Amino acid sequence: DSGVTQTPKHLITATGQRVTLRCSPRSGDLSVYWYQQSLDQGLQFLIQYYNGEERAKGNILERFSAQQFPDLHSELNLSSLELGDSALYFCASSVDAVNSPLHFGNGTRLTVT
């Protein structure tokens, strides 16, 4: 168990809908990362937060947004969902923003129908 908790484990929704994925980092970790894993694109970095502030942004669509709250948990919001958004979404956390390894949660499997 990595100590990173992601909910829900599975999510099935229709096109055009909006969903929220939640992540609780390991105790003591200040940095949270979101990754998308799809069959054709592999693991793609979406966004990173450190101690509540956005630190880095990757290939995140404008329909997607995220935030990290004062208690350090993070949420990834996906709106106007399309079939192509179906993927496994991982949250990871690390102690700091630069040097420490990332520890991943078990992911949220999103299926858009």
Next chain:
Amino acid sequence: AQTVTQSQPEMSVQEAETVTLSCTYDTSESDYYLFWYKQPPSRQMILVIRQEAYKQQNATENRFSVNFQKAAKSFSLKISDSQLGDAAMYFCAYRSPWGGGSEKLVFGKGTKLTVNP
């Protein structure tokens, strides 16, 4: 931008044998971190081993070891005494320590390892 290449989409090994997974990367930085992650069928991403580029000594974790060739930008993973539980997708990853948003993990496409009994 850094890139990570895993040239072996699939590999197989007999139980108790040794297998080496290849990884190369492209960077202009002199200091960085390299990782191998394992993703079994459960889909969890598990950190296997970590290497700091400034360390010449190759990292080792039990049956897992790396061959880090900095000049060649190569970072291979050797699994000794392979076990059925080693069957998984293995991802090589690069991380820059320089901040400014460049410190995200960049992953290769992965190598699927099958362990035959």
